[in-house]
Amino acid sequence: MVSKLDKKKQRGENTRKALIKSTIDCLDRLGYAETSINRVLEGVDVSRGALMHHFPSKEDLVIGTVDFLLSRILRHYQQESPNSFPFAQVTHSDNGTLADALVTYWKNIIDTPEGRAFSEIIMATRTDKALSLRISPKLEDWNEQLNQFFLPPGLDEEAIEDVTLTLLIWRSFIRGMIFQQEFHSDPDYIEKIIRKFAMIMEPHLRLVQTQSGA
Amino acid sequence: MVSKLDKKKQRGENTRKALIKSTIDCLDRLGYAETSINRVLEGVDVSRGALMHHFPSKEDLVIGTVDFLLSRILRHYQQESPNSFPFAQVTHSDNGTLADALVTYWKNIIDTPEGRAFSEIIMATRTDKALSLRISPKLEDWNEQLNQFFLPPGLDEEAIEDVTLTLLIWRSFIRGMIFQQEFHSDPDYIEKIIRKFAMIMEPHLRLVQTQSGA
DNA sequence: TCTTTTACATACCAAACGTACGGTATATAC
DNA sequence: GTATATACCGTACGTTTGGTATGTAAAAGA
Numbered sequence: 001m002v003s004k005l006d007k008k009k010q011r012g013e014n015t016r017k018a019l020i021k022s023t024i025d026c027l028d029r030l031g032y033a034e035t036s037i038n039r040v041l042e043g044v045d046v047s048r049g050a051l052m053h054h055f056p057s058k059e060d061l062v063i064g065t066v067d068f069l070l071s072r073i074l075r076h077y078q079q080e081s082p083n084s085f086p087f088a089q090v091t092h093s094d095n096g097t098l099a100d101a102l103v104t105y106w107k108n109i110i111d112t113p114e115g116r117a118f119s120e121i122i123m124a125t126r127t128d129k130a131l132s133l134r135i136s137p138k139l140e141d142w143n144e145q146l147n148q149f150f151l152p153p154g155l156d157e158e159a160i161e162d163v164t165l166t167l168l169i170w171r172s173f174i175r176g177m178i179f180q181q182e183f184h185s186d187p188d189y190i191e192k193i194i195r196k197f198a199m200i201m202e203p204h205l206r207l208v209q210t211q212s213g214a
Numbered sequence: 215m216v217s218k219l220d221k222k223k224q225r226g227e228n229t230r231k232a233l234i235k236s237t238i239d240c241l242d243r244l245g246y247a248e249t250s251i252n253r254v255l256e257g258v259d260v261s262r263g264a265l266m267h268h269f270p271s272k273e274d275l276v277i278g279t280v281d282f283l284l285s286r287i288l289r290h291y292q293q294e295s296p297n298s299f300p301f302a303q304v305t306h307s308d309n310g311t312l313a314d315a316l317v318t319y320w321k322n323i324i325d326t327p328e329g330r331a332f333s334e335i336i337m338a339t340r341t342d343k344a345l346s347l348r349i350s351p352k353l354e355d356w357n358e359q360l361n362q363f364f365l366p367p368g369l370d371e372e373a374i375e376d377v378t379l380t381l382l383i384w385r386s387f388i389r390g391m392i393f394q395q396e397f398h399s400d401p402d403y404i405e406k407i408i409r410k411f412a413m414i415m416e417p418h419l420r421l422v423q424t425q426s427g428a
Numbered sequence: 429t430c431t432t433t434t435a436c437a438t439a440c441c442a443a444a445c446g447t448a449c450g451g452t453a454t455a456t457a458c
Numbered sequence: 459g460t461a462t463a464t465a466c467c468g469t470a471c472g473t474t475t476g477g478t479a480t481g482t483a484a485a486a487g488a
Contacts, residue, residue, distance in 0.1 A: 031341030127245030176390025
């Protein structure tokens with residue numbers, strides 16, 4: 001049975017979601033600098049008071065958005081694990097090449113409104129100390145949790161470090177592509193770079209597979 | 215002989231340089247969002263009128279800063295070419311490993327106030343259309359010029375593409391490290407990732423060397 | 429000498445910013 | 459019924475923003 005309280009809480013939850021969605025949209029379209037409370041409100045039918053009720057400050061709105069984005073990616077892995085991640089996908093099955101998997105990851109996760117909004121926040125976190133204090137621990141936790149998806153039990157310390165570093169190289173590269181995009185007017189060229197990267201990384205991912213005993 | 219005109223022009227040039235330096239400092243410390251005209255002026259003994267004289271709008275100030283940063287890196291290559299670039303360094307001489315060269319590049323070029331300021335502007339360019347129209351052509355030119363340092367004459371089309379893509383992978387990776395830094399409280403860990411990347415890339419850089427006939 | 433240009437200074441502006449706060453409606457708890 | 463909590467509304471505040479208008483001093487060119 002759905003009580004009146006549940007309905008009310010549901011309404012509040014919907015408002016929160018709408019505000020976060022609008023925030024993501026603003027971050028993607030306007031960037032962090034131009035994402036103001038007014039702009040967020042323009043994109044959604046919510047009053048100024050309602051926003052301040054759910055998110056007492058702009059910083060709280062950003063934190064709420066980060067929480068949503070981090071859990072979104074974790075959910076992505078949990079749902080499809082272990083076949084969701086490009087590396088896992090190519091090492092656990094023969095459906096498609098590593099290059100295809102990496103390009104798909106770029107298109108479905110990184111080069112999306114959510115992925116770009118996430119990058120905007122990470123970039124802002126670098127210089128906003130108050131934001132950094134609240135977000136950095138979340139990022140370190142999240143990073144750790146992600147790594148767990150690709151670390152089968154029983155690995156020795158050296159192998160764990162090897163896998164972890166390889167994953168970080170992949171993440172650093174793919175995030176750097178957001179910058180690199182600005183240097184190329186042709187979007188197909190981005191795909192070309194990713195495919196070349198996949199070719200170079202392939203042997204090292206096979207190494208990961210061997211070590212994990214899969 | 216130094217005329218009074220020269221002195222005056224020199225004075226103006228000094229003011230421009232000071233403003234750009236302060237802008238870089240603000241971008242590095244505060245990020246693009248918090249880099250305002252007032253903040254830039256706080257860091258330097260120049261009046262508001264003087265700033266508006268040299269840079270009629272905030273956008274002009276950013277463009278001026280970009281011009282400075284781009285030419286700074288080009289100068290770096292021109293001075294030390296062909297031994298300045300990590301790849302060239304390791305392929306043209308035996309002084310140090312590729313890993314050392316890449317770490318040095320990270321520390322001396324990317325992870326500096328100028329490098330971080332540059333990243334802030336690139337990131338802002340993604341969403342600021344007016345800025346993008348003025349900066350993107352500069353970036354494409356600059357990218358092209360940089361590539362020329364590592365493309366010896368006489369390479370066939372396929373080899374050129376191969377070298378170009380390898381360089382772009384390196385650049386994308388190292389720029390992505392600026393994001394990645396936010397995920398790790400230990401700065402030494404960044405160096406570890408770069409060294410692992412160097413290990414993976416080494417054979418492909420030797421390939422470049424062979425193809426270029428060096 | 430007179431005019432123009434360059435370099436800089438001061439004062440001010442409208443617009444936008446994030447935040448605070450008083451108020452309404454509705455639900456639950458006692 | 460009364461108290462309390464939640465969800466939401468709308469206005470007003472003080473500050474900061476990028477930008478402009480107007481002025482001065484000095485050097486250059488006519």
